[in-house]
Amino acid sequence: MPVCPPFSVTAVIFTLRKPCVMSEDQTEQQSLQQAVSYVLELEAKKEYPVSEIRTRLLKRFDQTVTDRAVDYCAEHGYISDTRYAEMFVRFRARNSYGPERIRYELKVKDIDDSIISEALENCETDFDETALEYMCRRYSADDVKEQKARARIVRHMTGRGFSFEQIRRAMDHLSR
Numbered sequence: 025m026p027v028c029p030p031f032s033v034t035a036v037i038f039t040l041r042k043p044c045v046m047s048e049d050q051t052e053q054q055s056l057q058q059a060v061s062y063v064l065e066l067e068a069k070k071e072y073p074v075s076e077i078r079t080r081l082l083k084r085f086d087q088t089v090t091d092r093a094v095d096y097c098a099e100h101g102y103i104s105d106t107r108y109a110e111m112f113v114r115f116r117a118r119n120s121y122g123p124e125r126i127r128y129e130l131k132v133k134d135i136d137d138s139i140i141s142e143a144l145e146n147c148e149t150d151f152d153e154t155a156l157e158y159m160c161r162r163y164s165a166d167d168v169k170e171q172k173a174r175a176r177i178v179r180h181m182t183g184r185g186f187s188f189e190q191i192r193r194a195m196d197h198l199s200r
Contacts (some may be wrong), residue, residue, distance in 0.1 A: 059093035075134035125179020
């Protein structure tokens with residue numbers, strides 16, 4: 025049977041520090057730094073609208089720190105609704121969504137109407153061409169000839185955000 029070595033007592037010396045008393049300005053400044061760091065951490069992963077950043081910050085920080093952090097980040101260009109809207113429009117247009125659906129989704133994210141309009145205007149996507157390409161991928165020329173199928177196609181395409189005019193032009197082109 026193995027013999028355990030004799031038990032020895034070691035003295036551990038704990039040093040106690042005096043509690044650090046921080047002024048209210050220092051704690052608010054520290055909270056602001058933490059909030060800005062959190063925003064930068066979020067933005068490093070993906071782009072967010074300002075409203076979502078504000079919502080996420082309010083879960084961790086109080087209103088004044090959140091407002092100051094959002095203002096600071098917006099002033100320094102770390103967050104921007106314009107940049108988010110442009111990125112979102114490009115992404116959704118690439119995935120064959122129309123301008124009305126994109127506009128709706130950005131409004132839900134509290135993006136200003138002028139920013140949405142500008143992002144859609146600056147988008148290099150031809151939504152008529154996008155509607156035609158999507159319709160050609162999804163439907164055949166025979167589908168466009170039947171009245172019931174036409175109604176189903178129109179409902180589907182309007183749900184994807186295309187206007188009736190864009191849908192009509194795509195159907196006319198497909199039926200040729």
